[in-house]
Amino acid sequence: MTIRPITLRRALLLLGAMLTLSACGGKHDDTGALAAAAALGPQSTAADPLARGRYLVKAADCAACHTTADGAPFAGGVKLASPFGTFYGxxxxxxxxxxIGNWSADDLYKALHDGVTPDKQLYPAMPYTSYRQLSRADSDAIYAxxxxxxxAAVANHEPDLSFPFNLRFGVRxxxxxxxxxxxxxxxxxxxxEWNRGRYLASALGHCAECHTPRGTFGQLDGAKPLTGAALGRIAAPDITPHGLAARGWSAADLQTFFATGIAPQGSAFGEMYPVVHLSSQYLTHDDLRAMSSYLLGDQAPAPQPLRSVSADAAQLEAGRNVYLAVCAGCHGLNGxxxxxxxxxxxxxxxxxxxxAHNLIVAMLDGIxxxxxxxxxxxxxxxxxxxxLSDAELAQLANYLRATWGGQPADVTADAVKALR
Known part of the structure; x- marks a missing residue:
């Protein structure tokens, strides 16, 4: 996401525009359906608030932002880079x-629902934009x-943000x-099942926070839900029904992927790897099926077969030579x-x-x-x-895409160079 330089005058004008727009910004009330979906959680946790809370904390992937690799559980400190600066869990x-030892259950609900704590307004880097859909009962279970x-007596780190984004009142x-x-x-x-999956993916799993593109002010683009978005070095892919079907995903494949991190379409990497590691692998079979049902819809489109792609023979031969030299030892002579x-x-x-963005980054950086x-x-x-040179990596990318991905051999050396 590209952020244009913002002068003080422009920032004030924009804030004024926000105030004007807020007068006509309606909100969609869907709390009844979401509450009903929340009630469909695992029956094994229904009678045990702590067990239910543990399950919900896993489903909401709280550890991803609030637990560092070498830190105490939920003690914070995870760095969250953004175009506006760096946030910290x-x-x-x-x-x-x-x-949050002095917080009440009401305080946590308000933080999850409105982004407001007893002492400050949270930045939407904390995904209350998605957690707002959580039921009060689930919020209370998470609190318990x-x-x-x-x-853990670990001090919090204030966000390192550029002006005017360091002014918290602007978040209001x-x-x-x-x-x-x-x-x-x-x-x-x-x-x-679809409604339960909606609650899991949209509210708890907050899939939109990574997979929906954002506007100039970091807001989710409601006109393009789950169509993919820039996410640091790796881009979050399109996970709409059309996008998933175009890449060959079925509901069964999605369930396997969420449960194990591996499916016929590949393995989780980038930001999706910790999602599986910390969250989705712990969901019940029924919830994994529901989430897959939601992503594909009640009438799931059929997975699309690989397209046959024509490409220049000499170009493909050059790419295959690179593949045989550096890839075939692990991925096999025939992939x-x-x-x-x-x-x-x-x-x-x-x-x-x-x-080809993610492919190029994987070839450059490794996994x-x-x-x-x-x-x-x-x-x-x-x-x-x-x-490998830019030209060699472009040849390799084109060979992989045209041979096994059904995509045109249109990656250029300049495209590789731009991602170095």
Whole structure:
């Protein structure tokens, strides 16, 4: 996302425009359907608030932002980079000095629902824009679980933001314009399973926060829900029904992917890897099925077969030579992959994306070794930024896309250079 320089005068004019727009910004009331969907959670946790809270905290992926790799659980400190500056996950342990030990259940609900804590307005880097859809009962269960955790005396780190985004009062105007009671859906459905999946993906899982493009002020673009968005080095792909079907995803494949991190279309990497590691693998089979149903819709489109792509023979031969030299040892001579080592190339979801961005980044940067649920793992994929030239990487990308991704061989050396 590109942010234009903002002068003080322009910032004040924009804030004034926000106030004007807020007068006509209606909100969609969908609380009844969401509350009903929330009540469809795992029956095994219904009688145990702490167990239910633990499940909800996993489903909401709280650890991703509130637990560092070497820190105490929920003690905060995770860096969250953005075009506006750097945010830091806060301490949500029951520590009374640095955490939420002095909060009531009402306070937590207000933070999740409105982005307001007892002492400040939160920035929407905390996804209350999605959590706003949580039921009060689920908020209370999350509160009970968090208050039962071990307090951690870890101080919070204030956001490092540029002007005027470091002025918290501006978030109030942002909320008046952009905060809605429910987010738009990319699929259609009416079944109880679809509605449960909607609650899981839209409210708890906050999928839109990464997969929906944003406007100039960081607001979700409601006209393009889940169509994919820039997300740091790796782009979050299109997960609309059309986008998923175009890359060969079925409901069964999605369930397998959420549960294990691996499917016929490839393995989770980038920001999706910790989502599986910290969150989706812990969901019940019924909830995984519901979430897949929501993403594809009640009338799921059929997964699309690979298209046959014509490409220049000499160009493909050059790309295959690069593939045989640096890729075939792990991915196989014919892209068949190796169990516990490397995923197959045929039909790989990254190769089937119309935009080669993620493929180029993976080739440049590599992908670290990954441990998945059970005994499954994928070994490290090295990056080739120093080993291969821009032209060679473009040849390799075109060979992979045209041969196993059904995409045109249109990656240029300049496109590779731009991502170095």
């Amino acid at each position: 806060t301490n949500i342990t029951p520590d009374k000095d640095h955490g 679980y968090l208050m039962a955790q071990k307090p 105007f942002w909320n008046w314009v952009f905060l809605k009671d429910a987010l738009p859906d990319a699929s259609t459905g009416q079944t109880a 068949e992959g190796k169990p516990h080592v490397a995923v197959p190339m045929h039909g790989n979801s990254t190769l089937r994306q119309s935009d 670290g070794a990954q441990d998945f649920p059970g005994l499954e793992r994928m070994q490290e994929m090295p990056g080739f930024a120093t080993q």
